[in-house]
Amino acid sequence: MAVEREDAAATAAGEDQEQRAQREREREEEEEVLIPPLNFSMVDEGVFRSGYPHPSNFPFLHTLHLRSIVYLCPEPYSELYMEFLKKHGIKLFHHGIEGTKEPFVDIPVNVIKEALKVVLDKRNHPVLIHCKKGKHRTGCLMGCLRKVQNFSLTSIFDEYQRFAGTKARVSDQQFIELFDVSSFKRNGRSWTCTCTCQCKKHLVRVHSTTYTFSSEETNGTCSKDSNNCLTIG
Amino acid sequence: MAVEREDAAATAAGEDQEQRAQREREREEEEEVLIPPLNFSMVDEGVFRSGYPHPSNFPFLHTLHLRSIVYLCPEPYSELYMEFLKKHGIKLFHHGIEGTKEPFVDIPVNVIKEALKVVLDKRNHPVLIHCKKGKHRTGCLMGCLRKVQNFSLTSIFDEYQRFAGTKARVSDQQFIELFDVSSFKRNGRSWTCTCTCQCKKHLVRVHSTTYTFSSEETNGTCSKDSNNCLTIG
Numbered sequence: 475m476a477v478e479r480e481d482a483a484a485t486a487a488g489e490d491q492e493q494r495a496q497r498e499r500e501r502e503e504e505e506e507v508l509i510p511p512l513n514f515s516m517v518d519e520g521v522f523r524s525g526y527p528h529p530s531n532f533p534f535l536h537t538l539h540l541r542s543i544v545y546l547c548p549e550p551y552s553e554l555y556m557e558f559l560k561k562h563g564i565k566l567f568h569h570g571i572e573g574t575k576e577p578f579v580d581i582p583v584n585v586i587k588e589a590l591k592v593v594l595d596k597r598n599h600p601v602l603i604h605c606k607k608g609k610h611r612t613g614c615l616m617g618c619l620r621k622v623q624n625f626s627l628t629s630i631f632d633e634y635q636r637f638a639g640t641k642a643r644v645s646d647q648q649f650i651e652l653f654d655v656s657s658f659k660r661n662g663r664s665w666t667c668t669c670t671c672q673c674k675k676h677l678v679r680v681h682s683t684t685y686t687f688s689s690e691e692t693n694g695t696c697s698k699d700s701n702n703c704l705t706i707g
Numbered sequence: 708m709a710v711e712r713e714d715a716a717a718t719a720a721g722e723d724q725e726q727r728a729q730r731e732r733e734r735e736e737e738e739e740v741l742i743p744p745l746n747f748s749m750v751d752e753g754v755f756r757s758g759y760p761h762p763s764n765f766p767f768l769h770t771l772h773l774r775s776i777v778y779l780c781p782e783p784y785s786e787l788y789m790e791f792l793k794k795h796g797i798k799l800f801h802h803g804i805e806g807t808k809e810p811f812v813d814i815p816v817n818v819i820k821e822a823l824k825v826v827l828d829k830r831n832h833p834v835l836i837h838c839k840k841g842k843h844r845t846g847c848l849m850g851c852l853r854k855v856q857n858f859s860l861t862s863i864f865d866e867y868q869r870f871a872g873t874k875a876r877v878s879d880q881q882f883i884e885l886f887d888v889s890s891f892k893r894n895g896r897s898w899t900c901t902c903t904c905q906c907k908k909h910l911v912r913v914h915s916t917t918y919t920f921s922s923e924e925t926n927g928t929c930s931k932d933s934n935n936c937l938t939i940g
Contacts, residue, residue: 509859515866516749626742633748636869 508534513608513637518623520599523616523637525608532558535602540564542598544589546571546605546612567592571611581614581649589615590658594622609638610646617650622658627651741767746841746870751856753832756849756870758841765791768835773797775831777822779804779838779845800825804844814847814882822848823891827855842871843879850883855891860884 511534512525526547527535541564545551548570551559559566569589571582592598593615605611613634620630630650635642744767745758759780760768774797778784781803784792792799802822804815825831826848838844846867853863863883868875 506857507859508857510862512865513869514862516751518749519752624739624741626740629743629747632745636746636872 506533508537510534511604511608513612515637517603517616517619520596520601521593521619522600522602523608523612524602524604525612526604526606527555529554529558536562538600538602540600540602542567542592542601544569544592544601544603544615546589546603546615548572565598567598571605573606573611581611581646583653586615586618586653590618590622593619594658607641609641610643613638614646614649617647618653618655621650621653621655739766741770743767744837744841746845748870750836750849750852753829753834754826754852755833755835756841756845757835757837758845759837759839760788762787762791769795771833771835773833773835775800775825775834777802777825777834777836777848779822779836779848781805798831800831804838806839806844814844814879816886819848819851819886823851823855826852827891840874842874843876846871847879847882850879851886851888854883854886854888 509530510524511527511531514522514524517523522538522540535558540562543559543564544567546569551566558564567589569585569592571585574580589603593601593603603612603615617630617634620633627650631647634647634650638646742763743757744760744764747755747757750756755771755773768791773795776792776797777800779802784799791797800822802818802825804818807813822836826834826836836845836848850863850867853866860883864880867880867883871879
């Protein structure tokens, strides 16, 4: 009996210790100062933009629960950064664009198109788009995204300038103006209607419209992110 | 029989006409240029900020499906704007703050606290916060929100300056630095963990943590917005 009591006391003490440690961890997590990357902002549901993340930004990035990153510089990532992506299962889409200065800028249309496809595909969300400073390359891609969303050019340029500041480039804005989004329209619109089904197995009610996904888009598995699905019929 | 055929033909023609009209409406909606208000941005899941909306921004605002607006100027809304809110069932939280210039600025702490409570309450989301230019009053409130979210002061000021531009005020940044968020911490953290249950009747799994709502927070009805709920047990 004495041994049993001792065991019980030891277990209780162990639980207490564990609970205390858990509370301590939660308190620390609550108190942790979060440092978003340079020029960080939420663009839309599941889409973020920023400059190049520093290791001090990793705890913040972790809170975004990213599924993928679109990286727009040609240089490879550091080992530390690659480790962070691997640890958190974040997929990297590397669409490198040289960061040349005006008037030698020549943003490659095809690279922006490929990157835009990735951004518009909700299966990649939450996604972070970044280059070095989050001004020019990221600004161009985000401007093209806003065109798909039918934003007026004035408001697109206003947003571009908010992030580029005194480094705003006329050539970037010219690129955005001339970028042809006709092939992206349908995709973009359905996304901007906050169609949040990830599993693509259900009909999804998006505001007043009902969309169904074609069988070629169906990936066959229902992920945890399909909580917004309304299965119909 | 001839009459029946005529009726059927007329019905078919009517349907065709209706379908065409519907397609035309959809096409027009797809092509409509959207104009966000001055200084518009998404702050976080369900939270937006901007300057004072102009009637030309109404079609864009409609796409946000706002549940409420936090308005920070003391002047009453125009009739046109009130009509827009009424038509779309948007609740107005009016927390007026005088827009005096530095060094006579005296942002009232209590008004910001009341406004922040509204912003942190997910039942009011999606919510748009705006003043006149979306720079100072909105910037102060958003800075306080970022403090609740544990953002570093450097990144809070960086964001403040992005919207205030050359009109950035040291006094606003001083206000944000001194603002005490200790009473908001718990609420803010659970929100930033994208805890999206609106009905408050369920346990909600938020990433790795499970939260339960106290009975005084339970409103007893399960709204349509509870699709993210994971009912446990």
